[in-house]
Amino acid sequence: MNIVVVGLSHKTAPVEIREKVAFPPTEMETPLRQMLALPAVAEGVIVSTCNRVELYAVSRTPEAAVIELKRFLADFHQLAADKLSEHLYDLEGKDAIRHVLRVASSLDSMIIGEPQILGQIKTAYGYASEYKTLGLILNRFLHKAFSVAKRVRTETAIASNAVSVSFAAVELARKIFDDLEDKTVMLIGAGEMCELAARHFVNNGVKKVLVTNRTFARAEKLAAEFNGGIAVSFENFREQLHRVDIVLSSTGAPDYVLSAKRVKEIIKLRRHKPMFLIDIAVPRDIDPLANKFDGIYLYDVDDLQGVVQANLKGREKEAAKAEAIIDGEIEQFQRWLTTLEVKPTIVALRRQLDQVRKTELEKTFASLNALGDKERKAIEAMTAAIVNKILHHPTNILKQSQNGGGGDQYVDAVRTLFDLPESTDAQQDEAEPSVDN
Amino acid sequence: MGTMNLLFNLTTLIYLLASICYLMAMLGKRPQAARTGRWVLLAGIILHAACFAVRHSTTGGAPVTSLHESLSFFAWCLVLLFLLLDLRFRLSVMGAFAGPLAFLLMLGSAVSPDVVVQLNPMLRSWLFPVHIVFAFFGNAAFALAFGAGVMYLVQDRMLKSKRFTRIYQLLPSLGTLDKVNYTCLSVGFPLMTLGIISGAFWANTAWGAYWSWDPKETWALITWFLYAALLHGRLTIGWRGRKAAIFSIIGFLFLLFTFLGVNLLLDGQHTFEAFAQL
Structure with a gap:
């Protein structure tokens, strides 16, 4: 049995293509049923997000499955198959397993580490199990993917640290102040990025927002958008600054709106309580010299970009750790997949029972010294015949199940009931060719 | 004696174990290790307390008459205060400072000769243990303020330089x-003050004079003034942040000298030999 992936993502297809191939979440029953009806597909899941559309399938004949799945994707959306196929990728076996684990762990995302994708795959799993297009293998595989994604999230720092300027500002503030609840934010000017950052601050507990603008009406309008926001006239906002802990500045002024000297005075008025100044304006609003004073932390737009870049780099570094985790898990899963092969299972089952037979024979012979060679041979032949008789029917069932559906369940059951080892050398030799199929 | 040594060594080992946990949490990739460290450390102070109890039952005195005993008692105060602080502020990073420091103090204690000093009868007074407990808990609080100060400077440097x-x-x-700095200061300073006052009363019963400008007394007073200045600055003119951090670091260096340097380098009534000789 093989895992097959066919799909496209933000890496291979522009949004014009992605939107045409997307499956609306409310109508998943039809495509899932059609997918399962494909002759080469035994189990199937459809993952459809704005950045990717992927079909995960289990098949005994992966090549055929890939062709069928590609045709299904084109036909279902009424697209020209050859035009669509240039955006499609197809993976099978180990590569397919790795791909799905990477997607679930958000290593394949546009922004590495973003958390939504795991939820989206869980939703896809939900639809597939609702419409019963899942079998033993995909069920187990997707659960594996969820647990790997969780491991990656907890064991690496892949999702920590902000990757947007406005979030980076909030994170920095959290490192300066112990509590944002009792802090006051002042917006100087009405830049979009400042407004966004201010919203993040409010979402993170800041209660008091002051807004100032050269046009007082605009200040009032913006202040009204924040619960409890207060507009301050541009002429005397400087007199309010010592009551403010976080300043977000983005005016269009050609010169500094806040001089270093003024900042120094404010610090004294504040009795050296720390102050976080965020200057997103270009040209800058606050004299960069102000950063020198004790308790003043001044960040301009480049500084914040620098933080974001460093965070992104940090995520990439963490991604390497995540890949290592995934590598280990692939092997584990593949080993399990191999055990579902019928032939090696029969071999292992035979070996297990033969082992029991031999051990018991030896015990018996050891206590029956009077037996001659002839008798011994007869008893041995008899025990071997018993084992063969017992195994005859189960072996037949297992062999037949290879062709019909539900074979994996039998194999899995036999493995569990007889406690067959996951891998022995001989078994792997037997199993190797079927993995390469 | 055997049980005592066993408990002592076990405690030392546990502090080492806790240090490893905290350092792993800080330098390694396992932030969960700090939680383990906290429990290990808690086990450590309980064992350590048992160690003191056994010692008290055999020697009968307060366990702080030799350098061996003092260092060990200091380690205990430090760990106890750290755990309380951790409970309040969730300061597991500081465990990477407090844990190893406690372990080093135990090592220092282990290599110092473990003599049970029979206190000179003149020095026996209930004021002696009171003096010691105040002074040592005060010192431990200042040690933690020092740790918080160093952390503050490192963090401040990074936020300013944006690297x-x-x-x-x-x-x-x-x-x-x-806040930790202020908490340590407001706990440490009264303790230190009480330590000095109780010491003076004790000196009066032992030597007949409240204050005799013995080197340790002098240095303790200098250190006391330093911390008094910091507390005053905090409360009146808003000294905080970097300035308070630097002050706590300098204050602790003075304290270290008062605690160890004076004993090791200078003579006076507070040297451990003097306890026995008088």
């Missing part, structure tokens, strides 16, 4: 560190 290392993620906010 962040791995430690940045682990350090608490400047605001928290400053």
Whole structure:
């Protein structure tokens, strides 16, 4: 049995293509049923997000499955198959397993580490199990993917640290102040990025927002958008600054709106309580010299970009750790997949029972010294015949199940009931060719 | 004696174990290790307390008459205060400072000769243990203020220069560190004051004079003035943050000299030999 992936993502297809191939979440029953009806597909899941559309399938004949799945994707959306196929990728076996684990762990995302994708795959799993297009293998595989994604999230720092300027500002503030609840934010000017950052601050507990603008009406309008926001006239906002802990500045002024000297005075008025100044304006609003004073932390737009870049780099570094985790898990899963092969299972089952037979024979012979060679041979032949008789029917069932559906369940059951080892050398030799199929 | 040594060595080992946990949490990739460290450390102070109890039952005195005993008692005070602080502020990073420091103090204690000093009868008074307990808990609080001060400076440096290392993620906010500094100061300073006062009363019963300008007394007074200045500055003119951090670091260096340097380098009534000789 093989895992097959066919799909496209933000890496291979522009949004014009992605939107045409997307499956609306409310109508998943039809495509899932059609997918399962494909002759080469035994189990199937459809993952459809704005950045990717992927079909995960289990098949005994992966090549055929890939062709069928590609045709299904084109036909279902009424697209020209050859035009669509240039955006499609197809993976099978180990590569397919790795791909799905990477997607679930958000290593394949546009922004590495973003958390939504795991939820989206869980939703896809939900639809597939609702419409019963899942079998033993995909069920187990997707659960594996969820647990790997969780491991990656907890064991690496892949999702920590902000990757947007406005979030980076909030994170920095959290490192300066112990509590944002009792802090006051002042917006100087009405830049979009400042407004966004201010919203993040409010979402993170800041209660008091002051807004100032050269046009007082605009200040009032913006202040009204924040619960409890207060507009301050541009002429005397400087007199309010010592009551403010976080300043977000983005005016269009050609010169500094806040001089270093003024900042120094404010610090004294504040009795050296720390102050976080965020200057997103270009040209800058606050004299960069102000950063020198004790308790003043001044960040301009480049500084914040620098933080974001460093965070992104940090995520990439963490991604390497995540890949290592995934590598280990692939092997584990593949080993399990191999055990579902019928032939090696029969071999292992035979070996297990033969082992029991031999051990018991030896015990018996050891206590029956009077037996001659002839008798011994007869008893041995008899025990071997018993084992063969017992195994005859189960072996037949297992062999037949290879062709019909539900074979994996039998194999899995036999493995569990007889406690067959996951891998022995001989078994792997037997199993190797079927993995390469 | 055997049980005591066993308990002592076990405690030392446990402090080492806790240090490893905390350092792993800070330098390694396992932030969960700090939680283990906390429990290990808690086990450590309980064992350590048992160690003192056994010692008291055999020697009968307060366990602080030799350098061996003092260092060990200091380690205990430090760990206890750290755990309380951790409970209040969630300061597991500081465990990477308090844990190893406690372990080093235990090592120092282990290599100092373990003599049971029979206190000179003149020095026996209930004021003696009171003096010691106040002084040592005060010192431990200042040691933690020192740790918070160093962390503050590191964090402040990174936020100002906008270059962040791995430690940045682990350090608490400047605001928290400053609060820790203030908490340690407001706990440590009264303790130190009481330590000095009880010491003076004890000196009066032992030597017949409240204050005799013995080197340790002089240095303790200098250190006391330093911390008094810092507390005053905090309360009246808003000394905080970096300035308070630097002050706590300098204050602790003075304290170290008072605690160890004076005993090791200078003579006076507070040397451990003097306890027995008088």
